[in-house]
Ligand code: GTP
Ligand code: SPV
């Protein structure tokens with residue numbers, strides 16, 4: 093039965109059904125009874141495997157198609173009216189041409205299948221910052237993941253009412269044909285279509301499609317920012333909680349930093365960390381002239397490998413119940429899951445790798461896919477912030493950019509001012525990871541960690557960042573970090589994880605004028621004695637090495653930036669051009 097009279101929603105459902113010809117239409121009301129019946133169907137069809145109810149209550153395993161394991165950036169399109177609006181970093185096709193193509197792919201695509209209509213909210217339903225979407229899909233996996241990652245059901249439709257302010261999406265697995273896989277956004281029409289995939293970032297449309305690609309366009313129009321950022325609250329021994337956001341590219345440490353557990357010495361002194369978000373932040377100017385952040389999501393779609401009791405106990409605890417695991421190892425003896433890095437050795441027992449093959453780890457292959465993931469409710473997280481549930485936002489003291497750089501970028505530095513900070517974000521580069529298909533470990537430019545997620549011309553996006561600074565009399569300070577610097581043997585120089593709090597402490601002190609700094613040509617760096625290394629095992633010499641600037645690699649970096657900027661032509665904001673010229677001059681031989 094239809095759950096709304098909203099004309100935009102009814103039209104989407106009617107047109108999609110006409111085109112894709114499903115055998116039935118099911119509206120997702122969000123009730124536990126309905127979700128439970130879907131889980132049962134998914135277990136019967138083999139789409140989900142029920143895990144041990146005592147050890148992992150309410151948890152399931154999904155194995156994706158072997159060629160459908162990550163986001164497909166090469167097949168992700170921004171179909172704005174003109175190519176220029178999408179900009180040189182996005183794939184573009186004429187919207188009408190793309191629609192014709194997608195219609196052919198979708199014609200009859202749901203024949204014999206059930207079509208589910210998912211009403212979902214990004215943000216706390218009814219809060220001033222919430223936005224609503226509809227995803228029509230033929231995948232139970234998508235329904236059950238969206239039920240964790242977003243707020244879904246009848247209450248969304250009630251909040252939406254008759255409004256046409258809703259993002260409309262269609263998803264079909266079709267045949268999972270990688271050659272006909274398309275993830276497409278029509279920003280002027282607030283529409284999203286994903287076909288021939290069933291992988292998270294491609295098809296859970298509330299996440300990257302809506303909350304970043306479409307929302308970035310809305311944010312530009314309405315004067316706010318949609319960013320690929322974690323949001324973390326840091327409570328000091330005085331009981332004050334200060335908030336930071338961090339933009340790191342995919343699989344570069346957002347979830348880990350968002351759930352940070354302070355080192356022992358810090359814990360003893362009363363430091364605590366609170367998770368507000370681990371992947372996406374919507375940022376607005378508050379009446380106080382500060383930048384305020386909300387997390388529009390309701391769960392974590394986190395990288396499984398490397399998550400352990402030691403590296404991230406909060407993430408592990410988040411996956412202890414009501415979680416969907418995708419592409420991890422199954423232990424058939426007790427129906428539990430495992431992935432590389434959870435423990436040193438795989439468990440004893442009858443194991444199956446992510447493809448479902450018998451596996452014991454002895455042949456040197458990986459058991460879990462490098463981009464295997466968990467979908468866990470945020471409410472499971474032991475350090476979830478109470479602000480997460482309010483959805484009204486937290487004031488941001490620092491914005492932290494960061495990437496995976498073996499050399500070049502030091503452990504941490506602060507930008508000189510907002511415009512310089514925008515330059516630091518705009519010139520981020522990072523080694524690619526398994527979160528997207530393609531080569532891993534190749535350094536590429538990833539401005540603000542948004543290269544795959546900005547729904548419009550990147551140069552206009554930088555201008556929007558600069559304009560936002562003008563509206564922020566109490567703007568956050570902007571920093572850059574690099575947890576991934578290595579020595580000549582390729583070993584990480586910095587312990588990372590909980591020890592990153594040592595760097596965050598310095599960052600926050602800078603925001604509140606509580607510590608000095610060394611001025612360098614790239615910005616402000618800490619005086620080595622100002623980073624607390626007690627109990628870290630890191631020597632001051634190592635810290636010094638982490639803060640050095642190698643002129644030759646910075647010259648290379650400048651050349652790379654210049655080449656990258658060139659593709660934006662006259663659109664490049666002059667502030668960024670001037671920052672580059674100053675940097676080039678500083679490193680000139
Ligand atoms: P997405 O969900 O793809 O956006 O990724 P993310 O940015 O949330 O990355 P995540 O926190 O899941 O970390 C990805 C990988 O980086 C994992 O293998 C971690 O073990 C590793 N990692 C995270 N933080 C650190 C750190 O401080 N130091 C080191 N060396 N590795 C880290
Ligand atoms: C990322 O790749 O940045 C993710 C996972 O957070 S996905 O949902 O696939 O985009």
Ligand code: MN
Nearest residue numbers: 320342343371
């Ligand atoms: Mn992400």
